Amino acid sequence: MTDAANPNPAHADNSTETLIREQIAKHPVILYMKGTPQFPQCGFSARAIEALSQIGRPFAYVNILENPDIRATLPRIANWPTFPQLWVGGELIGGSDIVLEMFQKGELKPLIEQNSPEAQ
């Protein structure tokens, strides 16, 4: 049976995986989150944004609420089931709990500073 709205699901999924891998390769610090940094739509995403904002370096984000294919595909390729997901230097750091723990231990700031250039 073929879904007429999605005639080649395997290809569609592969395209999304390619898109995600491009985003992660292009942006040294990228947060997959619910909502936007200005308007997070989940407490977990809000807490991750709070930590990143205090560090003050530029970062990219993807609002997974507006990208359902990424929401469906990223957990599989990341082997991480939930959002937010912070990726730094092409590697998954973790979700809100890990981001906050690293921030409180003083480990997140140097990691972000090593990977994200100064704001222009």
Ligand SMILES: N[C@@H](CCC(=O)N[C@@H](CS)C(=O)NCC(=O)O)C(=O)O
């Ligand atoms: N302990 C997790 C909590 C995150 C979490 O539970 N996120 C949920 C609710 S926002 C989620 O992403 N569920 C899957 C989904 O909504 O696609 C963390 O540290 O990030």
